[in-house]
Amino acid sequence: MSLPFDLRGKRVWVAGHRGMVGQALVRRLATEGCELVTVGHHALDLRRQAETEGWLAQARPQVVFVAAARVGGILANDSRPAEFLYDNLAIEANVIHGAWTVGVEKLLFLGSSCIYPKLAPQPMPEAALLTGPLEPTNEWYAIAKIAGIKLCQAYRKQYGADFISAQPTNLYGPGDNFDLQSSHVLPALVAKAHRAKVEGAASLPVWGSGRPLREFLHVDDLADACVHLMTHDSSPVPTNVGTGDELSIRALAELVCEVVGFRGDLVFDASKPDGTPRKLVDTTRLRGLGWAPRVGLREGLAGAYAWYREHVAAAG
Ligand code: GDP
Numbered sequence: 416m417s418l419p420f421d422l423r424g425k426r427v428w429v430a431g432h433r434g435m436v437g438q439a440l441v442r443r444l445a446t447e448g449c450e451l452v453t454v455g456h457h458a459l460d461l462r463r464q465a466e467t468e469g470w471l472a473q474a475r476p477q478v479v480f481v482a483a484a485r486v487g488g489i490l491a492n493d494s495r496p497a498e499f500l501y502d503n504l505a506i507e508a509n510v511i512h513g514a515w516t517v518g519v520e521k522l523l524f525l526g527s528s529c530i531y532p533k534l535a536p537q538p539m540p541e542a543a544l545l546t547g548p549l550e551p552t553n554e555w556y557a558i559a560k561i562a563g564i565k566l567c568q569a570y571r572k573q574y575g576a577d578f579i580s581a582q583p584t585n586l587y588g589p590g591d592n593f594d595l596q597s598s599h600v601l602p603a604l605v606a607k608a609h610r611a612k613v614e615g616a617a618s619l620p621v622w623g624s625g626r627p628l629r630e631f632l633h634v635d636d637l638a639d640a641c642v643h644l645m646t647h648d649s650s651p652v653p654t655n656v657g658t659g660d661e662l663s664i665r666a667l668a669e670l671v672c673e674v675v676g677f678r679g680d681l682v683f684d685a686s687k688p689d690g691t692p693r694k695l696v697d698t699t700r701l702r703g704l705g706w707a708p709r710v711g712l713r714e715g716l717a718g719a720y721a722w723y724r725e726h727v728a729a730a731g
Contacts, residue, residue: 434590488598489600588633639709
């Protein structure tokens with residue numbers, strides 16, 4: 416497995432190209448000189464093994480980015496455990512096994528920082544995987560993602576397949592989900608602050624205590640890191656991708672209000688869960704491979720808000 420792995424002229428499948436991460440990968444790969452192949456979820460349901468293997472046999476990609484997944488914020492995860500576990504297990508098993516059967520040269524599977532134990536040491540090194548109990552609000556998703564990482568390791572160990580994985584911290588950016596019932600905190604706060612500003616509301620509701628700490632990575636930085644890993648890494652280690660900076664949910668809400676221009680008060684809703692207290696990934700390994708993030712949170716937030724106004728708010 417010689418490095419750097421050259422993407423030029425390769426047939427590259429971004430599985431999940433309509434999601435926020437998939438869209439960012441498609442934008443990023445446009446400059447790599449590769450041939451992109453994609454398929455919409457109406458044409459191919461990745462939860463169906465025969466369909467997925469049939470499509471792979473005909474499309475014959477040489478490289479695969481697995482960005483397809485059932486995703487969502489703390490409430491969606493906690494209230495739809497069967498979908499988060501079954502859909503993700505099925506998608507990753509079908510794509511990873513199918514990729515191996517058609518001889519894919521290299522595959523990158525996207526995991527998540529929620530694979531680490533609830534009380535892992537902070538920042539969380541890759542070695543913290545499977546050293547303790549998971550955060551209950553997202554364990555369904557986490558268990559599925561851990562299985563995906565293990566599949567990559569197993570196919571590498573048994574068959575010598577060059578399958579790697581990346582564990583991004585909390586993501587945001589253009590193409591995000593702004594639906595308040597199923598979204599993550601950052602897009603939810605952007606949508607709520609915008610609505611509060613437009614309606615002239617006195618306050619902004621924030622779930623939980625505001626005390627949990629989170630790290631936020633712009634999706635364009637993630638896409639760039641994935642291409643870097645694809646070209647510069649060949650290892651069973653589930654490499655973390657993050658910025659190394661964290662802030663409290665209260666501080667995030669204050670920053671969102673500033674960027675959106677909402678000047679009311681924050682009101683914390685204790686009936687909603689806090690989730691894991693802290694979730695900062697240790698990015699020593701990725702930095703050692705020569706990669707660093709570029710998009711600052713304030714700048715990234717302003718861009719995400721502009722995208723929201725143009726694509727979501729404008730559409731009503
Ligand atoms: P997590 O990182 O997996 O816990 O997922 P989220 O991004 O959904 O939530 C992160 C933190 O933000 C949790 O402590 C939530 O309670 C808090 N939070 C505050 N307001 C909101 C909101 O409007 N939506 C969401 N999803 N989380 C919120």
